[in-house]
Amino acid sequence: TACPIQGHGGREGTHPGQNTSPSQGTSSGTRTPDPPESRTWPLIVFKMAGADGDDSLYPIAVLIDELRNEDVQLRLNSIKKLSTIALALGVERTRTELLPFLTDTIYDEDEVLLALAEQLGNFTMLVGGPEYVHCLLPPLESLATVEETVVRDKAVESLRKISHEHSPVDLEVHFEPLVKRLASGDWFTSRTSACGLFSVCYPRVSSTVKAEIRQHFRTLCSDDTPMVRRAAASKLGEFAKVLELEYVKSDIISLFTALASDEQDSVRLLAVEACVSIATLLPQEDLEALVMPTLRQAAEDKSWRVRYMVADKFSELQKAVGPEITKNDLVPAFQNLLKDCEAEVRAAAANKVKEFCENLPEDSRETIIMSHILPCVKELVSDTNQHVKSALASVIMGLSTILGKDNTIEHLLPLFLAQLKDECPEVRLNIISNLDCVNEVIGIRQLSQSLLPAIVELAEDAKWRVRLAIIEYMPLLAGQLGVEFFDEKLNSLCMAWLVDHVYAIREAATCNLMKLVEKFGAEWAQNTIVPKVLGMANDPNYLHRMTTLFCINALSEACGQDITTKQMLPVVLKMSNDQVANVRFNVAKSLQKIGPVLDSNALQTEVKPVLEKLATDQDMDVKYFAQEAISVLALA
């Protein structure tokens, strides 16, 4: 055989390959999987392998050897093909030799361990199916104690995955003891890993074991190290979901209360997340007594990080506690968060303004917004911190749909205007990008009278990035405002940008024209834009003359053959005599660009002679681009 490695698969008629998923149920040890890719093989191996015919072992032998290669990349490759190795070894040897070896390899680099942890989650069939799945526990257990969080998390994820493949008996005999060992481990790494495993075994074990699991979880919630308490707090909600309601009330609530008043704020803030899940699980009548005291306390926590978390989770909390509690408790809490002394908290709360208002009970929504929320929002508009203002600007426009036309005009428009004139560009941008939702509510006339002057002002802003941002919204505005309105108010702006002194603006303006033509059509272009663009061809500034060419490049396709041939082409051809070489070679580039739009007659009779002349230009670049155009347009 020419290549022993490619040969073997065909001969056997099977092609398990590296993608063989365990669920396909291959338990035969005689199959020969694919070789690893991108390897340089020792030459001798090729030769000898081909000679004696038993070539199938070599790729696997190399893979196994490379499990302990000095090069991390090779080890990683081998680990990623672990299923191939296991297939070749067969289930028996995988269990008795490969897994013990892997259990001891925890000294390796993180990336190798991470890959290993992931592989083992899909290994059930490779060790002989669910009956033997517990053989995977030892290597995963040792991976669940390494110092790198990503590796531990992946090991826990794989453990959770294979827990479902354990029979109820195996779960109690093998899996649950592992969870206990981890939960009572000496080092906090193993105890943090245990926290993520309770919820997967709890539903499937006997009530005695359930009681033990609850006890272990309780212990970890009051662990000495904050790492473990944090892990427990972050899994509290998930664990609560699998518990019987009576235990949620008796066990989980007390743990929740304890974690929510932990001495470390890094633990307390995680209890806020758990609060959402717990509140969802409890019947409405229990919420007041069991959850609300803790939530109120969190919303007023001494640490800003905890209050930040409350603000950040506010919409979820609002949904979890329901409309009544929202009205009585969350509204004042939200007001306080909007007025918090820490800017981070105010910004997080400001981000939630729209969502919070949307989700208020319909019967009292408007009253609450008008009398409680809006006053706070008004203050945030002139906040000292730009992140707060910017967060508000990104959602404030959404209030207009909720409040309707009259309220928007009376109360919101002044706020929009103020933000539109904010000194911070990000704030202004956030307002402009949401103009459309206001348009829907108050209509175009209203919008034009109130907001347009401010937009026009921004279009002439001294900072080019602000102008650039406005340009990018022009097609959107044009679509919303209609052609008539656009011509009246915005067209002159769009033309002014074409002669901006910043290239990026001129370029964006060109692109903007193309989009406008796509929206308003060729006829509109012919009447309003093309004359102005072509007029610039006689500008004394060569940069402006070039802009004409760039515009033609962008517009020719949208304007169509007629306009391009009759109006644009003559101008381009005339410019081939420009005294500036940059203009001349851009003429060549333009001709190449608009060539496909022109009819073949014009191409042969008008374009070709000009390009031929340019091809003999004294300037190297002009020559080059003219020749390129000739060959692309096939005029040679």
Next chain:
Amino acid sequence: MAGAGGGSNDVQWCFSQVKGAIDDDVAEADIISTVEFNHSGELLATGDKGGRVVIFQQEQETKGQPHSRGEYNVYSTFQSHEPEFDYLKSLEIEEKINKIRWLPQKNAAQFLLSTNDKTIKLWKISERDKRPEGYNLKEEDGRYRDPSTVTTLRVPVFRPMDLMVEASPRRVFANAHTYHINSISVNSDYETYLSADDLRINLWHLEITDRSFNIVDIKPANMEELTEVITAAEFHPNQCNTLVYSSSKGTIRLCDMRAAALCDKHSKLFEEPEDPSNRSFFSEIISSISDVKFSHNGRYMMTRDYLSVKIWDLNMENRPVETYQVHEYLRSKLCSLYENDCIFDKFECCWNGNDSVVMTGSYNNFFRMFERGHRRDLTLEASRESSKPRAVLKPRKVCAGGKRKKDEISVDSLDFNKKILHTAWHPQDNIIAVATTNNLYIFQDKMN
């Protein structure tokens, strides 16, 4: 000072070990720049000007000698930092290790942070006692096998081997400091730490290297208005939200990270009013704080300035609860100490395991202990002369003036080139590590 005793409960300090070269010719790279016990005291790390970290491990107590504690022997040595050059600023970045801090133990391996002026590194020190054996295609020595002899697959097997200690760099926290890093401190939340330079304090997550949060910034808009710099910073041992930093003006600010994301506004300011009678040209220089350390129980903190050690109760800002003079006899020598730059020496200080005794260094290879409850103090010397095994250290006394008594040392004969800047106390036991220029002395109490 009563008898030969010192420290708590009349400890008799005796020599245990000395590490480092004996010859007087000291290589610059060998100068010890930091000393730190880990949380159990089983390991002792030193850093030096050459960028190396040496870790000593305490041997298990030998059965035949119940009265002696295990000796510290070299466990691991590694090059933590290399000299670098900042091409943008045309500045050399020294490899000198400014600080070492151990992380709370999280698994069988040990972790420490080490820093030079600019870059903080997280090191893992782990043991390996097994190695894989068995290749398919080659012999253990690397020779390729005749592949035709390979007829079955071999899975490698781990076999026991001689214990090997590996130090591997796990994270590099770089590019966050414009000025020189003087302190690092691990938070009691086990997931963050701070690093402080002359003007700023940054907060890091131990697992994230590409982002840190600036929490304190005292840089004035105009650098000509600069009047003070940060000299040291530390987290509270169990309140994860509390940190303190000391300044060159002799003040200590306590910040509560709960109050705001930026801690530019302190919540407490510890400052002792200046004694007008002691006012001199050097007042400001000698009041600069060179080290600040919380007590283990978190109730007190200790600061070291040029001439004294002060203990502050966290609940009392207007003056220290205790002040100990380290070498008051130098007050008359400040002028010459200024001329030879000694006045800018940064002495560190440390607490014993139960916060009853504090220790700090001085000149002439003397170091001082102050027993808090009894208001007793002790001067000891780290020297080759007294380095006989289990020899009890003789207390030293400096004669401030007048007639010199027998055994007293005159101020004028003190050697200012021999200074003890770095000392460490075992977290539980009466074992101390004292760094002279390039030697590390380990002393312990005499066990009877």
